[in-house]
Amino acid sequence: MRYLPKSQSDREIMLHEIGAKSIDDLFAAIPAEYRLKGDLKIPRQYAESEIVEFFRQRAANSAQGYATFLGAGAYSHYRPVVIDALISRGEFFTAYTPYQPEIAQGTLQSIFEFQSMICELTGMDVANASMYDGSTGAAEALMMAARITGRSKGAVAATVHPEYREVITTYTRYQGMPIATFSYAKNGRVDLDTLDMAIDDDTAGVLIQSPNFFGTLEDIAAIADIVHSKGALLIVSIAEAVSLGIVKPPAQADIVSMEAQSFGVPLGFGGPYCGVIATHDKFVRQMPGRLVGETRDRNGKRGFVLTLSTREQHIRREKATSNICTNQALVALMCSIFMTVYGREGLKELATHNLAKAHYAAEQFKKAGATLLFEGAPRFNEFVVQTKTDPYAINDKLLGQQIIGGFPLKKFYPELQNASLWCCTETTAKASIDAAAKEVGL
């Protein structure tokens, strides 16, 4: 086996030194009746060339090279080549969690920079080293709000990604944390009356998403007024991180829960992605997840270290803020490199391209005869159209042109028959938009 650095004679010498007659002696603790007598029933050893060929075939059978109008929580952005060049350095990807700071400063400094950039973009004081993803991050943010306020309920907008909401249901069900839902208005934004009704004196946190699942920007200031007047915390989830290049950060939020996949992370059929929670200084001790802080060594030299770990499971055990241990460090590094490549000007320019493409597409679809839903509120790079025919039928036709159409919404919103959610990023070609417009209008 080519990954094993031992000859048979090495093994024999070592067994001899140990004083074992055969390798079986070292497995004697396992009761004989349970020991496997033969091989596991899995395929034989493959050569590297066979492995590559196997996965090439699977890749060729996964819509390789198709243009896509899908967003809905996972966004197709261009990934600068330097990202993979850098994260492929073994010093990054074959290292462990930086528990030994003297020989992990590379990972630690890069996480500190990640935290700093996320703060800069979200307008928050402090961000953690990452969460699994946006969905679990949103659930953990609600639980964090409960710890901060000492209240026990949550409220979640119907315009939050439906799969985030499913995860929240799973997470909160056994924590004694009932979750109320509030609906959306004609313009696709949170309906402020139902929001008001969903909050009571025991509501700890209110979760909204902006841009929301329909691509619409929420009126965060108006929502915050209502939430704060009732003593609850406002949690803003951001699923499309590139929006922060051109959309004001949610300054009125108490907690921001982000999915940073858009920052240079491959779509990869849904993962790994990169969640992150950001908040105000005063709430930091209730945050879940790892945090890196700056400090000095014995000679006064600047260095970085994992800190405030008394919140975490390896110290606090059942009283920890979360059970999270492994997070998404390498993916956070991808995001950091992406944010560094585009930087202050580039993120804005990139976001503006997204805005322009989606605006053009919405206009073309409208001209072609489709109805644009939720007009009257600003959008980023996604929009909802209502078509005369079933969106699945439209998508079938587009698939023949190697174009993956928008996301049919009736799966999650039965009231939105024939409506679908379309996303355009900087990678969407005008030609694809024009081709799609023809089918959408029919």
Add this chain to the structure above:
Amino acid sequence: MNLNEKIRKATTHISQNEGLIFEKSSPGKKGYKLPPLDVPEVDPSQLLGGQAREDLGEMPEVSEIEIIRHYTRLSTWNYAVDHGMYPLGSCTMKYNPRVNEYVARLMGLAEAHPYQPERVSQGALRILKMLSEQLVEITGMDAITLQPAAGAHGELTGILMVRAYLESRGNPRKKILIPDSAHGTNPATAAMSGYTVENLKSNAAGMVDIASLEAQVNADVAALMLTNPNTLGVFEQEIHKIADVLHAKGALLYMDGANMNALVGKVRPGDFGTDVLHLNLHKTFSTPHGGGGPGSGPVACKKILEPFLPAPVVISKKDGTLGFDYNRPKSIGRVRMFYGNFGMHIRALAYIMANGPDGLRQTTEDAVLNANYIRKKLEGVYDLPYSTPTMHEVVFSDRIQSSKGLKTGDIAKRLIDYGFHPYTVSFPLVVHGALMIEPTESESKEELDQFIDAMKAIAEEAQQHPEIIASAPHNTRISRLDETTAARKPVLRWKPQSEAVAK
């Protein structure tokens, strides 16, 4: 003295200094170029109104070469498996095969959108299906979910499934039993699942004490969370009795599969009474740790728990194609959006294929051989608190060195000077001053011998020059950091000089 002739594996060399990326930034530098816009330009303030953002504050502005140098320089400050032995007990720092990285980046797989139609996703679905089937075979269980994103996430999934199952039988029960040697994630998971935690003491051999187990298991106990081999590296020899005691009282056996790398190809948890377990693909199945993630924590279970698996699950449809089944009325629901860390699933499958049944078995045997070799060579040099046979890892204590005022953490820091990553320090908690060593199968005899020599040299230094160890490491970029101030006055983000001074 600090750099002595016994330090064979490492020497010092010039290492580049590098500031924070913000400190290299200046207006107008660029690391990107967008293509010309092929649609009409828009005015953001017109489209977004008051929500248009004017400024991105202190986000860096740097060129591509500076980015490459910045992260390359940072990378050289890390120790990694690619440098050498990384004997972190319980973490399983094994070789991360490069072909895994290559295939995970193939365009069709890396660019597949999770919501693209199933009929154009057959390749990705096939990978999920194959990995599921092979992990089921390897664990001897009946069904599996690949959705959890990491080990602790898998624990949560597994315990919620236990809860849902017990609830379906009328009573979710109240407690989870957890041995005192367990990972911190176990009690934290039990709490997140709405259970209280009851500690289970180990016996003198470091194993579950059957008598105390029998006394503690009652109608309030939902499950026992057991790591096997446990964190002492000890296989629970009476595992089936443990399962029987639990099952007799209607409780379930949850196995924390963190140490599954000691068992693969030799014994299957499903055969010795496990009802549900999680795997860490980033431990046993070689997906990289990445400086702290991403991981992947599939959960395998027996038939009785299958209806409660998170939705969706991959199924073969009537027409022979693969698809997702969302119609799972008893499911605990989702634990993550989409289908889990698919990129890690690809890597784990590539690893299993590269090994085959013979390779996986040999891998396990070598991991156990390496740990026992270290144990044999260091026994007596370091105190071995449990004489019970160990498998893939061995736990010593600092009892001998503590007479000179040295702790396990000091010895660990000195090991850095010798060119090794430290072992796991002060865990498991059942051993005072623990040195938890897990070599994995990826170490050659030469590397192990160097490690053993280093540990012996440090033990000698402990007797003659304890001050060298107490102040180690001496040869790193930075010395020991002030962690107390870091926690008391946390500085968790960079701020511009002027602002930082003002504060």
